[in-house]
Amino acid sequence: MEDFILTYTTLDRAWRKPFTVSSKFAREGAFYVALCASEGWITTKIDEETYGNRWNISEYGMGIKKELNGVLRDLISTYQKPEGDSPPH
Numbered sequence: 373m374e375d376f377i378l379t380y381t382t383l384d385r386a387w388r389k390p391f392t393v394s395s396k397f398a399r400e401g402a403f404y405v406a407l408c409a410s411e412g413w414i415t416t417k418i419d420e421e422t423y424g425n426r427w428n429i430s431e432y433g434m435g436i437k438k439e440l441n442g443v444l445r446d447l448i449s450t451y452q453k454p455e456g457d458s459p460p461h
Contacts, residue, residue: 378404380444383437386414387429398427408433 382404391397393416398405405427408414413433416423429437 376440376443379407380437380440382408383413383429383433383440386427387434387437390426390428393425393427411436
């Protein structure tokens with residue numbers, strides 16, 4: 373589950389707030405950045421001949437993120453609190 377969440381977080385961050393290749397986020401999450409980049413889910417490519425220094429989500433990565441959104445939504449919706457854990461009325 374931790375790997376799922378950290379991979380999702382890397383994709384979401386690359387989509388919402390692209391991070392530099394040498395940022396604290398990239399350094400601390402190096403494994404997940406490498407995984408996402410190796411799979412083609414994030415990229416530093418700006419156009420056919422230009423690369424930048426920020427990780428952005430790729431078109432392919434956006435499709436993967438949408439699939440993971442569904443998985444995450446399903447996980448959350450199937451979570452049920454045990455009886456007795458409801459706040460008092």
